[in-house]
Amino acid sequence: MVMTLKQRVESFSELGMILRDALEGITNSYSTDIEKHINNQQLKNPWFTPDNVKLAIKSIADELTYENLLEWTNCYPSLNDDNKSINVGVIMAGNIPLAGFHDFLSVLITGNNIIAKTSSKDQDLIVLIGRILSEINPEFKNKIIFNEGTLKDFDAVIATGSDNSSRYFEYYFRKYYHIIRRNRNSIAVIRGTESEKELTSLGKDVFSYFGFGCRNVSKIYFPEGYRISELTKYWVGYSSIINHNKYANNYDYNKAIFQVNREEFIDTGYLIFRENKSIASPVAVLFYEFYNSVNDVYKTIEKERDRIQCVISKNDTPFGNAQSPHLWDYADGIDTVDFLLKKK
Numbered sequence: 001m002v003m004t005l006k007q008r009v010e011s012f013s014e015l016g017m018i019l020r021d022a023l024e025g026i027t028n029s030y031s032t033d034i035e036k037h038i039n040n041q042q043l044k045n046p047w048f049t050p051d052n053v054k055l056a057i058k059s060i061a062d063e064l065t066y067e068n069l070l071e072w073t074n075c076y077p078s079l080n081d082d083n084k085s086i087n088v089g090v091i092m093a094g095n096i097p098l099a100g101f102h103d104f105l106s107v108l109i110t111g112n113n114i115i116a117k118t119s120s121k122d123q124d125l126i127v128l129i130g131r132i133l134s135e136i137n138p139e140f141k142n143k144i145i146f147n148e149g150t151l152k153d154f155d156a157v158i159a160t161g162s163d164n165s166s167r168y169f170e171y172y173f174r175k176y177y178h179i180i181r182r183n184r185n186s187i188a189v190i191r192g193t194e195s196e197k198e199l200t201s202l203g204k205d206v207f208s209y210f211g212f213g214c215r216n217v218s219k220i221y222f223p224e225g226y227r228i229s230e231l232t233k234y235w236v237g238y239s240s241i242i243n244h245n246k247y248a249n250n251y252d253y254n255k256a257i258f259q260v261n262r263e264e265f266i267d268t269g270y271l272i273f274r275e276n277k278s279i280a281s282p283v284a285v286l287f288y289e290f291y292n293s294v295n296d297v298y299k300t301i302e303k304e305r306d307r308i309q310c311v312i313s314k315n316d317t318p319f320g321n322a323q324s325p326h327l328w329d330y331a332d333g334i335d336t337v338d339f340l341l342k343k344k
Contacts, residue, residue, distance in 0.1 A: 003139045005079050008109050009069045011137040016064025018132060019057055030132055037128055041097065045121045046246050048097050052209050053125070056097035059324050069109075072327040078341055079110060085143070086343060087113045089154035091169070092126065093161060093181075094119025096209040100126060103158050105327075106336040108133075113143045115154055123148075156343045158336065177343050181332050185218040185280045186322055189297055189313035190231070192223045200234040201320025205312050206271075207238045208323045210247050211283055214309040214331070215322045219279050219287040221297045226290065232268050242270035251284035279307055 003011075021027075022034040038057070041048035073079050088107045092100025099122060107114040118126055127146055134141045151157065159169040160181040169180045188202055205217040222228070242248050255272055258265045266273035276287040291297045301311060309331070310317045330336055 002082060003111065003137070005073060005109075005111070007137065007139075008111065009066065009073060011133060011140065012064050012105065012109065013066040013069055014136050015129070015133055016061050018136075019061035019064070023054060023058055023061065033128065037124055041124065044124070045094075046244075047210055047212065048122070049244070053097045055208060055323065056125075060098060060101055062324070063327050068327055073109065075328070076337055076341060079337075083111065085112050086155040086340075087115055087153055088340065089115045089117070089151040089157040089159075091117045091151070091157070091159035091161065092119050092122070094121030095212045095214070097122060098125050098129070099213075100160070101129065102325075102327075102331065103160075103336060104129070106340060107158075108140065108143060110337055110340045112340060113145070115145045115147055115151060117147050117149075117151055120148075156340070158339075160331070179332075179334055179336065179339055181334075183280065184214040184307055184309040184332065186215050186310045186312060187279060187301070187308060188217045188220045188319075189294065189311060189316070190220060190222050190226060191294065191314060192226055194314065194319070196234060198314070198319040199231055200237075201318075202231070202312065203235040203238045204320045205322035206235075206286060207241055210241070210244070211281075213323060215325065217286075217312055217322060218281040219276075219289070222288055222290050223294075224290045224292050228266055228273055228288070232271075235268075235271075239268075239270045247284055250282065254282050254285050279304060 018028055018030055019034070022031040025031075034057075038050050038053045041053050042050065090100060090103045090107060092103070100116065100118070104114060104116065104126060116126065130140075130144045130146065134144060154176070156177040157173050158179045158181075159166070159173065161169060163183045166180050166182040169178075173180070186205070188205065194202075202217065205215075209216060211218065242251060251270065251272065255265075255267065258272070258274065264275070270284075272285045274281070274285055274287055275289065277289060278287055281287040301308060310322060310329075312319055312322055
């Protein structure tokens, strides 16, 4: 029996409820297992602290409501068609917890089968999600395969990796219908009229996941004459990040490099500001530039669009919302659902 779109939406909606309940301390059949996974990820990947795992689960759970799923899927009338399922190979990134979830969701919500190659840095969480979903609706059991080895028997592929690995993916999957994603970073544009709340919220966009996410702000554009101290005074609440051993090692290393090279930088004691035209900054470093015309900034953004995931500003993605994308906010601006429907 083929699952209807309504059944798929209801299943993911129930998954969202289970995750939300677990985070809120409401006991359900999975709350103990979810809590265990939240606490144990740091033993396998020190960057996956309980707070960061909770943040990743929450951003997913908050979107998985029946209303959101319906609003999203209603944009694709052909989802209601009874089409033959295809096998979609998905190579998942491991930079932040559950980085591959949206691809997982997109493949299954379209009625297809997923063959997922999980990241060695982030295996347990997505497998747990798959198990919960399969117990909500046993029809998913035959539609989900987790594979640590070489992908095979697929009709289309979605692969996410670094700039280096993406070149390999482009060559290896060149004969297949595919989406290949590369490194991206996010930026913020400060106009000087932001509220205290907005500037404080920007800290979340910078420090969440230690800056590893493609939606993390790695560079800020300031108006000429802006005092960076006016911004950092709102980020004191994030200063405890320096107590994380691996983050502190990166901070110390980059600071030492700048000192040896006699490069100018601003040191907050937990984050280094460095004036630089590049978009992607190292861990514990935040690049910045000053501008005279905000129009020039947006011209630069258009030129660098294929390297930028999102823009945080008063007129773009709101401050503090970088790591809370909606279901219809697609990575790299490529509509994954449309991609899968066209293959069908």
